[in-house]
Amino acid sequence: MTTTPDTLTVAIEDLNPYEQExxxxxRAHIINPPMNTHIWEPGxxxxxxxxxARLTGQEVVALCGHRWVPxxxxxxxxxxxxxxxxxxxMIGGTDDHA
Ligand SMILES: [Zn+2]
Known part of the structure; x- marks a missing residue:
């Protein structure tokens, strides 16, 4: 047993469950990290x-340009x-058969 739990993970799971309705x-938009540098850090x-974003109420930007709070x-x-x-x-390049 460790005495130093991952407090960030615990906080997110405990304080901010997904809304059910x-x-x-x-739509589930795909987040593009380089467009969200107000939150994203390398890695x-x-x-x-x-x-x-959900925990802090910040908007994120999707690949399509949609902005929303998850x-x-x-x-x-x-x-x-x-x-x-x-x-x-972005992922598949020119491969249409992925
Ligand atoms: Zn989208």
Whole structure:
């Protein structure tokens, strides 16, 4: 047993659960770290950006340019098709068969 738990993780999980009611037109947008340098630091994963934004009420910027404060579990939402297409371009290059 350790006496120094990860307080940041504990705080996020304890204080700020996902909101359960999802607006019907919500989409899960894909966060682009370099567009969110008010939160993002090198080495930080996009999930951490979303968690910190949710915890602190800060807006994040998606690949498609959408700005919002993450409040919902993205797994419960349909993915924004514009974000998805842009992400595929960034990851897959010219490969259309990914
Ligand atoms: Zn989007």
């Amino acid at each position: 999802v607006p019907p037109n919500s 930080m994963e996009t999930q951490e950006i979303a968690d910190i 409040k919902h579990d993205p797994a419960a939402l349909d993915v924004c098709e514009t974000c998805l297409a842009l992400a595929h371009q």
